[in-house]
Amino acid sequence: MLRSGQKQYEQALDNFFKSQNGSRAGQKMGKPRFKTKTRSTDSFTIDAVDISSSTMIIRDIGPKDHARYKTGEASTGLIADYRHVRLSHLGTFRVFGSTKVLVRQLDRGGRIKSCTVSRSADRWYVSFLVELPTEITRSTPTKKQYKAGAVGVDLGVKSLASLSTGEIIPNPRFLRTADKKIKRLQRKIARCQKGSKNSIRLKRRLARCHHELALQRAGYLNELTSMLASSFSAIALEDLNVAGMTSSARGTVENPGKNVKQKAGLNRSILDISPGRIRTLLEYKCADRGVEMQVIDRFFPSSQLCSSCGSKTTIPLAKRIYHCDVCGGVIDRDVNAAINIVYEAKRLVEQKCSEHSAPEGAEDKRPWSVHLPSTQYVDGLHTRKRQGPSGHSS
Ligand SMILES: [Zn+2]
Structure with missing residues (x-):
């Protein structure tokens, strides 16, 4: 116990000094503080x-x-x-x-x-x-996984994830459901005498609420990522700038932002699906199963390209269906993005292979065979809906 405390103190000091002289990226670190009963x-x-x-x-x-x-x-x-x-x-x-x-x-x-x-x-x-x-620690994908090939994943707010195979995983929106209960408890606590027995009891109940929500969310994301990492031989993801996407729209006093409330709601929805968490989970699960993972650039216009002819059309966020002006294709917006993501990832991988021109390059490319959704997807509206990981109602 003593030893771990010492180690943590050492790390904290190191972070503090490196932050001071600018050799540490990220937020400024403060001086190490003692643990307290309330904060820690x-x-x-x-x-x-x-x-x-x-x-x-x-x-x-x-x-x-x-x-x-x-x-x-x-x-x-x-x-x-x-x-x-x-x-x-x-x-x-x-x-x-x-x-x-x-x-x-x-x-x-x-x-x-x-x-x-x-x-x-x-x-x-x-x-x-x-x-x-x-x-x-490392194994290889199964035959079934090789047969399924690569998958592109588009993370979204409307549905948690859309796959390039045409499957849509619904967003469980745990926060929405738990929100009511949490808000009610928070109001009750606000009405309590500070430090009273009742307020302590309610605070414990609130903490339990938050914790149960966190467990639910973690369970759902774990099931989703396990499903992905054990049914495909390669996974393509988009690199999302979470901090940038969820920054407040509030602005400054002189220059107040627009639609602050709406943006706050969207931020909550984005954080509710925790895209960063999904990526972290996928990273280690893919490594465990020998599944290749490719993250593509965050500026790749995945939602604006047509997945069948490659032409570019800008569509507003509110439109759920992608209509292509050039080839006349109609497809679900997120599935279209997922297909673009998997093709872009495949291109990147092949480019990397040809650069190195390794003799076993052909074998390396094998996981990246792409299977598109069957004819159903052409009219887009008939995308298969996968009931998300079991046990939770959305
Ligand atoms: Zn097109």
């Missing part, structure tokens, strides 16, 4: 050095005895199930999730680097940082 997240990290010297064990490998532990009990002995973890000096705890994946990784030669215990709302979490031997 409740969490602590146990370093690997401490782990190896103490009694923290996930599950001993040995004869299966069905030892059962109650929370806090038993600091020694075997843990034979996938439901307990033992933390040094704290005892053995029943966990909500299964430790099976973790135990398997350790069996295959993974090494625990650190362990973090944290609290969100009224739930406690324990997470382990595991270093895996490199030979087991």
Whole structure:
């Protein structure tokens, strides 16, 4: 615990000094501050050095005895199930999730680097940082994935994602639904006496609301990205400037912006689908499964090009259907963009291959075969609607 605190302090100081002399990109960093009861997240990290010297064990490998532990009990002995973890000096705890994946990784030669215990709302979490031997981390796409080829993904507000295969994944709009409940609680808290027992109780309820929403969102995005990374051999994404897209329209006092409220609503919708998160998730899931991922330039006019003839027509954001003046094609706006994205990505990859002119270049291009939606898509309006990842109503 001490050691991780020291490490964090070191990092914070380093960030501060680098920010001062300008060698650190991004926002200016302040001086390191102490954790406080109100501002900070409740969490602590146990370093690997401490782990190896103490009694923290996930599950001993040995004869299966069905030892059962109650929370806090038993600091020694075997843990034979996938439901307990033992933390040094704290005892053995029943966990909500299964430790099976973790135990398997350790069996295959993974090494625990650190362990973090944290609290969100009224739930406690324990997470382990595991270093895996490199030979087991990368696999290749399956035959089915190669057959499905590459997919272009256009992230949007109207629907969460549109695929170049013609599928549309609806936006669950969790925030909209949870918004009502959250707002009601916030009003109630505002009416409370500050620091009263009732306000503390309500604040805890609000925190739980926020946390549950975050979990729902994370679950949905995880399902979506897993689906993408395990059903295609290559994925093309657009690089979105999230900070720029969601900047406030408020303007300055002398020069106030227009449509501030509308922009705020749009910003909320954009952040609700968390495009940055989707990309981060895809990056590691693709790397795990050996799926190629290509991010294309944010200035590529994906929504303005015609996906069948390549001519350029500017269409307003409100128009959902793309009409091509040159070839007369009619197609869903977002599917059109997704198809453009996948072709642009394919072009980039092929360009890169020909530059290097590697003999195995032909094999590298294999994941990038593009399959367009069937004839249905030509009239655009009949795009298939995929029921988003299961279990959530939109
Ligand atoms: Zn056209």
